[in-house]
Amino acid sequence: MIFRPTRKLLTSNKIKPEEIQPNEINTLNEWLISSASTTFKGKTLLIFIHAPSFMTVVVEGKSILKKIPEFETRLIKLLQRSNFPEKLINDFKKNLQPLKFATNTNKSYIGRTVNFVQTVEDFCSTYYDYSELDLDDIENNLFSYLYFVKGNLITAEDWWNNYIHGDDLLSKAVEPKVIKASTINKLGMTAEEELYMENQMLKMDLEHMGGNPIFLNDDEIMPKLPLNVENFVLRNIKYYESKIKDAELVTIYELLGKPKIKKLDEIKSEADLLKQFLHIDGLLKQKQIVVEFFGKYSLEICYSFIVDEIMQKKVPNVIIPNVITDFIYEKFYPNHKFEINNKVDLFIQLAFNPDKEFQVLEEMMQKLDTFIFNNKSVAVDEFLGYLNVYRFTEESSRYMGQSCIEIQLNEDKTQATVWGKIEFKNPVKGRRRVAKDYLIKLKHGKQGWLITRFDCEGLSE
Structure with missing residues (x-):
């Protein structure tokens, strides 16, 4: 096994390099070594990069000689979880000894090594605590990390699939791939599974701290936040709660x-x-x-x-x-007319615009027991059912927009009446838009302004 550490690492580890020419190197046994900061005080990583393929093994620590056994163990585990053929894994094992150290004079390798080290440091910066650092996850990500070589963008995954098939090493691998970047982390879970579990634990911690349930991402109507975004929000809430607890x-x-x-x-x-x-x-x-x-x-x-x-x-x-x-x-200073105008506009868009989620309107309307439609009292579900049928039977793509013409509030600002027009594209080509007059009534309560009545010219049950 031939290792080519950076000059800085050779000096700090007091290793005297040998003169080893490229023609003495086979495909499996040359590794570049660099170091990376974890962004955590006093914690450093050694980065072992397979010279031809840029497959990367990450080890904690600074001492190369002390960490060689750990490198060998982590290398075999990386090969196994990436589905390397058993024969190729055995070939790697045969090349683990003897150990030799040399300098790295290949400028393109030096440049790519710097990029990979920066990528490792970027990964480390996403962790909040050193104990959470997942070297398996970092290695898995680097195995599918794109790098540029001789006019091609490839990954270590591409390189090794081409190697076992005898194809051009510097081209994209042909599907289906035998060797694949693993998604399993140090806990035996995918990163997504681990993040989901962590988010549930954070919610439990926050509920215990604040005494109230956390409903983030639990709404069936609203779009789900990506797990990493939810994690970011939850971590910041927890950090905030811990900091303000005793703050002046x-x-x-x-x-x-x-x-x-x-x-x-x-x-x-x-x-x-x-x-x-x-x-x-x-x-x-x-x-x-x-x-x-x-x-x-x-x-x-x-x-x-x-x-x-x-x-x-x-x-x-x-x-x-x-x-x-x-x-x-x-x-x-509540701006009732501003809020009413927004509520009416949202209601009409959800009702008539096919690009809007009808489920959001259903959620909004469930706060009411009854509803008045075209001067007739109907159940909310009945009104929603009619409106949903209308969206499918009418040319819903004809909806062009709405304009709120007048808003009237009663003296104590608990009730409001709105008059306006909904505009539709005229089915007759070349004719002006079709405008339908509407009347909407609203009431104000603890939940803000709620629409209780909708009359619209030309719409009937």
Whole structure:
């Protein structure tokens, strides 16, 4: 077995290299060695890279001589889980001894080694704790990692399949492949299975910490988050909960370092107002605080809201990566017409636009016991059933959009009436769009605005 460590590793390990020419090397026994940071203090990996194929074995530690037995063990395990033929595995075993060390003078190998080391370090950066580091998973990923050689993009998986079939080593392997990158990690599970189990454990931990169930990704209606995204969210929630538990509460003004802030009546021009607003907005974002305005308001209103109200709000005196503190203006000053307009637009799109998920409308409507359709009281399921049939029997692709013409609210802002038009493409080519008048009634409660009535010209049971 011939190893070609980097010059730095040869020096730090006090290894004197031999002069070994390429013609003395067979296909199985040449390995490049480099080191990679794990991003965890005091923890380093040795990266063994098979020179021709760039199959990679990863070992913990710094001492090459002490880690050779572990390299040999991990190599055989990698070959076995990647479905290498038994004869080829035995050929590898025969080439494990004797050991020789030489320098690496192949510039293309040096360049590719740097890329592979960077990839290993990138993998390590995705782990939150060193104990979670999964070398099997890293090796599996590198076995199917694309690299560029002599005008071709190939993987170690391609190289070895071509090797056993006697095909061009530097081309994409022909399917079906005998040798395949494994998906099994150190726990004997696929990465997806392990991530699913970890997410369930995180949910249990958070429920124990907060006393409330965690329903993330449990909604049958809404699209599922990818497991890695769900994991990222759950980990950040747990980190946030652990950090704020004992954190001191301070005002946002104090959190920003008590900056000099002008009152609105001290600002004499629109240009200065915009400058001051952007300055404060920038300070807030530096502390991961966002103030949102969903509706359209004057700059004076937005500025006063931040300066006079948000600055006095108390928050934990801690900044947590990837966690945003969000303040929404409409939570303080409800904009009923804005919310009603959005609710009506969503309702009509879900009802008539074939590109929208009808299940979302069903979920939205289940909050009601009864519903009025064209001035007649009907069960919610009955209305949804009729509407669903309409979507299939009518030319649903004709839907062009809707316009909300007028919104009226009662005095205590608990009920609203909306008039508008739904536009459809005219089935007669060259004619104007067909517009149908609609009336929608809504009521306001703890769940916000709910639609309780829908009348539409030209629609009947």
